[in-house]
Amino acid sequence: MKRxxxxxxxxxxxxxxxxxxxxxxxxxxxxxxxxxxxxxYAANKDKKRVYDAKxxxxxxxxxxxxxxxxxxxxxxxxNADTQARRAAFDKRCPPWANTFLISEIYDLAALRTKVTGYxxxxxxxxxxxxxxxxxxxxxxxxxxxxxxxNLSKSNTFTHEGVK
Numbered sequence: 001m002k003r004x005x006x007x008x009x010x011x012x013x014x015x016x017x018x019x020x021x022x023x024x025x026x027x028x029x030x031x032x033x034x035x036x037x038x039x040x041y042a043a044n045k046d047k048k049r050v051y052d053a054k055x056x057x058x059x060x061x062x063x064x065x066x067x068x069x070x071x072x073x074x075x076x077x078x079n080a081d082t083q084a085r086r087a088a089f090d091k092r093c094p095p096w097a098n099t100f101l102i103s104e105i106y107d108l109a110a111l112r113t114k115v116t117g118y119x120x121x122x123x124x125x126x127x128x129x130x131x132x133x134x135x136x137x138x139x140x141x142x143x144x145x146x147x148x149x150n151l152s153k154s155n156t157f158t159h160e161g162v163k
Contacts, residue, residue, distance in 0.1 A: 101139040105143075
């Protein structure tokens with residue numbers, strides 16, 4: 001049994017997270033720890049988002065390794081996600097799209113990567129599946145940008161990105 005420092009109730013050790021920092025178990029019970037974390041996040045949402053975006057860029061290799069492990073351990077889920085993405089992609093590629101120009105844009109990204117040694121990717125100016133707005137997979141909605149810039153943009157749309 002252990003007393004929670006937040007709610008002051010005596011609870012079994014299974015109600016506490018294990019903690020290396022506290023040499024055994026955390027001082028707060030699991031429900032209190034979850035509530036305190038949620039309150040902190042609500043009060044510091046912007047700060048946390050900036051921190052997370054910076055960490056995703058700096059520790060990109062860790063995120064990629066974790067994604068690779070997940071894909072290897074969950075091939076069915078990977079295939080389902082890939083098919084869903086392809087289906088969404090097909091819905092956003094109208095019949096009047098210029099497929100020649102689209103392939104040229106992808107070739108340009110590959111060429112820039114080869115010439116500069118720095119990875120360039122094709123970005124949709126207006127995301128295909130954005131929260132506020134969704135774009136089309138057409139040549140006028142594509143641009144070639146450095147990969148890091150595309151990762152920091154995520155799936156968002158800003159008016160600055162439109163010419």
